[in-house]
Amino acid sequence: MKKNYLVLFALVISMGIYAQSGTIMTSYDAQSAGRGGTSIGVFNSYELMMTNPAGLAFIKNSSINVGLSLMQSKLHFKNSINDKDSETGLSPMPNLGYVNKSSKGDSKWTWGLGGFTQGGMGADFSLNNELYRAQSFETSDGGNTYYPLKGDYELQDYHSKFAVMEFGPSVAFKINDKLAIGASLHVVYSMMEFQMPFGMNPSIMQGEAMPGLTFGQLFSMDPAQGGFGYQEVTASANMSNLSTISWTGKVGLAYKPNAKLSIGLNFNLPIALDFKKGKATMDMSKQFEDAMGRSVYGFYQDPDHQGVPLNDAIQGIGAGFAQMGIDLSKGVSGEYDLDLKMKMPLSIGYGMSYQASSKLNIALDVVWTNWAKAFDKMEMTMSNGTNSNINTMIGGTGFDFDFPLKWKNNVTLKVGGEYAFTDQFTFRMGYAYNSNPVPEATVFAITNRSPFFDL
Template identity: 20%
Template structure:
């Protein structure tokens, strides 16, 4: 049974593997994405409220089902260079860029809410893909093992075969599905509290696997390992009644069991290793204001990578494996505007800013997770088909706004004065743009006339 459930989850959510805020999905659903992901104090739909502030679901008085599916496109590029002499005495320097050929990712999200007018209690359930990363950088054809190798042509040394001191074909695939039950209680007609226990399913695949010990054959490739994690989220929501709304939420660290990889080396030997990677705690503050046909939303978030297993540590272990990503805490600013002046056709505009979690000195360790986005822009709309049905859509575009760059690192070059083994004169960098089209459908269950049911 566990295997069947895992396979279903992988089928539905494993392609949702490109994030925008560190390795965190920027938002959930077409409405929330179109508002730049701001929803902590301005719950325009159930998906945004369920994801960012469980207390905010108290604003809904109906039974609502929400399904969103998006197509996500990304274009990461990996560049690197080595100085003259690194490939042998008198050899020229080499440099090149490799483009990702991963293709399109699918992003499904599902939410359901039970609300009742006049009740102080509201319940919700959701299954959201909330995190992921993934790249596919093919092996460099123009490499020193090729008899036609020309170092004067474009040549990316990071994608040289491992026998030529590169990584060869680089591929990663990480996804995190969060299934939650939410509960909100209205303390007064203006103030609500919420709680949300979470169960998480994650899958991770690395090629090659830098968390494993290398042998003379290099680093191994891994199968797709899975892990189960648990955590919670707590929220407060205040609606003044005259347009101003305030919200706050805290998502605890989602603690996972260790990923256990079955590794295969290039010489067909095998081994296993374990790697701990949790999901970071997130603190969100929100401000909302509604007047006439205008809804405004502003969220600030702080993501605690520095106290999260898998991200807090970095560097080489004594056996030359990688200890972790070495990320810093990040700040996220999300802003959105909704205009409702067109009958049945609300329009939305959103912007999101993300700081970069990757310090320059550990750029090399983060090649499998290059989805670092700084500026995101969104435009969305909805069409109110009738009192029950609504169709939502959003277009998203985002860019790194400059490459994340550093030096190539090697455990063979590590020393007391150079603990990460930085190679002088070398470079590694990556940047990317992303775009997405998402469509959502919302169904509001109609209240039955009690007299009709007599």
């Protein structure tokens, strides 16, 4: 029996994030994209290696497939001091696969080998941040006192890039003419980088400022009690070189009771992403500039200090920091080794398709994704800090920090269909609804928010 090969090149342009559920792509080839991402119960594409490997058993021919999606993140961020669109750019998201259908008609085995962009997110903004403003000192009372004056905002870069790719084999076994099982075992590669002003609770600073008082307590204490009154401390953070290799698996069931109806079930294992040997810079210069302004203001609240020249006041404040072990001449910017842990979620999907006529096929997918467990937090460990001042405030050369995400579980509903006008022309249309997993409390500028619907 002669083998038949199908070579397909698909170009799918996904505007905004309207091809994603959370960070996960809703489709991996042009056919399913046209149907709103429905594929779990449609047994005709190499994409089944990602969505239901059991369905490979019902594919009729061997095939080689290459696909490319172009994702454009176009986001908008608005708060009391910003109302801006993100920078736009296209990110390539390639997919490729080979499905082998045995030339022996009685073979029960079908296998495939593929590489897929599972998903990701990314954004670039230039935004105002309340801390990052020009600061000068003005005088009052005829030069007897000084106070800090905030000027123009200094735009800050907010950048993120996160990608997850899967590579590996899939196999399907046809139990009988109606029922098949299948599995995929994939190697996972992931990378991450982000840059932004990074806010932390002052309690992270466990170094001793003076007997019985940590720097965290000093920075959060009410100014009336001699503190700075901060609810958070901020550093300009740049985290890069984060990559990891992991693995994942998928198990599927395909049932085709007759020529018209197909039903599929799929279970995706969670993916542990353990990023090692990344690099981070943490620059607290702007935080200390603001703290110096508050110190100057507090200095002149003492009637005995009125009339003291500004430079003398600043030198006196610097001497106070020196007594705490802070040498301002060394700055407050350091480099760290960075490890980060997070997960991609477990998901369970159900799909079905119905061949209503020789030309019309309709399909439905429902996918539940366990974001609440996977995207509860990012666990970061910074070590080998290079700045002595930051080390003194932190109380060591590194620290652990849990970045809260608190995503919610979500359900994605996809419906779609295709109508074959001719052998050469098929019209497809689909719709996908996503319950948004990203809570308002933890959404931030460089996080893609999941759309409520795709069309």
